[in-house]
Amino acid sequence: MWYKQRPMALIECVPNVSEGRRTAVVDTLVQVIRDTPGVRLLDYSSDASHNRSVLTLIGDAAPLERAVLALFEAALPLVDLRAHSGEHPRIGAVDVVPFVPIEGVTMAECVALAKQTAAEVARRFDIPVYLYEDAADNPARKNLEDIRRGEFEGLAAKMSAPEWTPDFGPPTPHPSAGASVIGARMPLIAYNINLATDRLEVAKTIAAAIRYSSGGFRYVKAMGVRLADRGIVQVSINLTNHEKTPMFRVFEAVKHEAARYGVDVLESEIVGLVPAAALVGTAEHFLRLASFTREQILEHKLRTGDRAGS
């Protein structure tokens, strides 16, 4: 084991598996995670039209690596991409495995964990593996979309080009399991801001103003959508790095842009899980908190295990 001994690191791992229809297969994979000591399954969901399942695990580095290897081992005999169809792009049976730093662990450590796991997946199962996001050594492989372009069906042709030699494993696709993409990234927050209007163009204009691709914040993806059942519109946002582009800044920017059109923010919503740090940072901002440290949060002190007095 190369892992350092530390009190308790919290790393999230979110494997995406190319099976979302056969319940028995999904149940088997879920059980493999539940049976791995030191790993907790926080959540999982399957989408039949995507034919894809997303599992959310959490734990320290060593147990997570064991869980991911066990997941590959269980999935390989059960998931064959030659017989797979679904709306969501994919190149592998275990398609994507990101490691996400949550607490008491650096991004560098998650990158090291991703590389270690990728090397072991390639060695044990003879699967080509690409490193992505913060784990990518090659800038052309940072974006998942670029690696996955062409999908499983186009993978053999794609890999014949030297620039698509995998980071680990054989230079050709695994016959049934394709290739896998393993990496490290910041936690992603799915964050929507609902506007008190039914004018879709307002939501679209604001989305364009705040998203990276059109000149907005670096770690924001956004689009304007209509919530037909409620008669309002929404700026639907993915925050890909809440430390560098925090929630409160995006909220205030949307509020400011909306006011330009005489529109107010009705409410915002977080879809799924959010790290406590994102909410604490928001409170710090709006309360103008000075010299506040996370050590002052009672529950934080509990987890970090400091029994020393003052």
Place this chain on the structure above:
Amino acid sequence: MWYKQRPMALIECVPNVSEGRRTAVVDTLVQVIRDTPGVRLLDYSSDASHNRSVLTLIGDAAPLERAVLALFEAALPLVDLRAHSGEHPRIGAVDVVPFVPIEGVTMAECVALAKQTAAEVARRFDIPVYLYEDAADNPARKNLEDIRRGEFEGLAAKMSAPEWTPDFGPPTPHPSAGASVIGARMPLIAYNINLATDRLEVAKTIAAAIRYSSGGFRYVKAMGVRLADRGIVQVSINLTNHEKTPMFRVFEAVKHEAARYGVDVLESEIVGLVPAAALVGTAEHFLRLASFTREQILEHKLRTGDRAGS
């Protein structure tokens, strides 16, 4: 044991002991807490002029009761109020013991824990015990100040009046240990708001506007003070129930009142520990979060131990 089996309740307990000068005595008491399984010592501090120490422990009900009983047992031979002096009012060797609900536990359960502990302290050590705050059956005993008025030196005379018959234990003071006050209350947040002015009257006027005693918020105590070294003034606040009088409401009220005098809020600060819920509630407010539940906080899911998938 009458305690229900639950996944994990977090109760804070903050015993105040009438000894803040003899380091060896304080060390002995601290060690007693550290040696109690299931209880964590989060913090302790001693004040020589007050001649008083405050310990902050956390744990579930049964371990906390054991820790408090062990603390009484260790303190009784070491702390004699007949030879005690200090600036802070006190009636007992172990003067006050509040239990505070933090997570996964109701106030009613903390009240039950306070009563159970009070009865056991009285039975084992023959000490009169008064119940206070949320644990008080008698409204005249809700406020600690009322129970403690007259202090140790006036206790025998006070207890001769029928309205000061203790809730548990003998009708006269313990010779060396006086009486103890045990109860349950909400977590107290020490919260200061600094104003961008040196006009003390502005801080004093705002403090009067927001505090309960002069017509302000029900769970706010406040005073205006000068921070001479920084050339500014501060509204120094105790929030005695952050659920019913939340931080963001007090912050916004102070900001609004200050604007009346052409003054802005420079910053605010939290002194000591704060429950995560107070910060999360603040983020919910300012982000106008709709249908958010604490289950969505990643770290919360970890502690509550839900392994079920969706």
